[in-house]
Amino acid sequence: MTDRNAGAPRARAKPRRPGVRTALAVVGDDAVVAKYASRGRECAFANTRLFGRVVTAFYDDALEPAGVRASQLALLWAIVACEPVEMGRLGEVTATDQTTLSRTVAKLRRAGLVAMDTAEDRRVRLLRLTPRGRRTFARAMPCWEAAQRAIDRWLPLATLNALAKQARHLPREAG
Numbered sequence: 001m002t003d004r005n006a007g008a009p010r011a012r013a014k015p016r017r018p019g020v021r022t023a024l025a026v027v028g029d030d031a032v033v034a035k036y037a038s039r040g041r042e043c044a045f046a047n048t049r050l051f052g053r054v055v056t057a058f059y060d061d062a063l064e065p066a067g068v069r070a071s072q073l074a075l076l077w078a079i080v081a082c083e084p085v086e087m088g089r090l091g092e093v094t095a096t097d098q099t100t101l102s103r104t105v106a107k108l109r110r111a112g113l114v115a116m117d118t119a120e121d122r123r124v125r126l127l128r129l130t131p132r133g134r135r136t137f138a139r140a141m142p143c144w145e146a147a148q149r150a151i152d153r154w155l156p157l158a159t160l161n162a163l164a165k166q167a168r169h170l171p172r173e174a175g
Helices: 020-027 029-042 044-066 070-082 087-094 098-110 131-154 157-174
Strands: 114-118 125-129
Touching: 029 044, 044 070, 044 131, 070 087, 070 098, 070 125, 070 131, 087 098, 087 125, 098 114, 125 131, 131 157
Parallel strands: none
Antiparallel strands: 114 125
16 A cells, blocks of 8 residues: 655644634534634624625726726836836735736736836836727726715725725734
């Protein structure tokens, strides 16, 4: 009998916080599952993700005539507001991890919406909108305005803006 995983590299387990697994073992997995099974709708993470998917789909539909998705428009907007902008600074402004940012910028570059230039320090890359990117951005704005008005009727923009302001402080305060 051979072990199929014998030659496979082992993934390093993440360190657990002391006492978490011990406490769960005492209560018993079945009791924990029973206690929390019906409470999923209370989860801030799950609710935020659900909210994000619903709002994203709403804006994607609204922006379809402009040929841009909501996530792309948000990135184009951040670039045009800061241009020329270094990739690292764009990640800070949008609170986007480097991998996701690189992938999305690459798609925008392939679509001809964003250009990358070399700064004086040749190691630094600066992003800016191309003329096509500016036309796409301008074409998207009426669609965005209509989506904003519709969202405001569903959930007031003032409430969303206040939540966003609080969210910007969460990573610093949570640690």
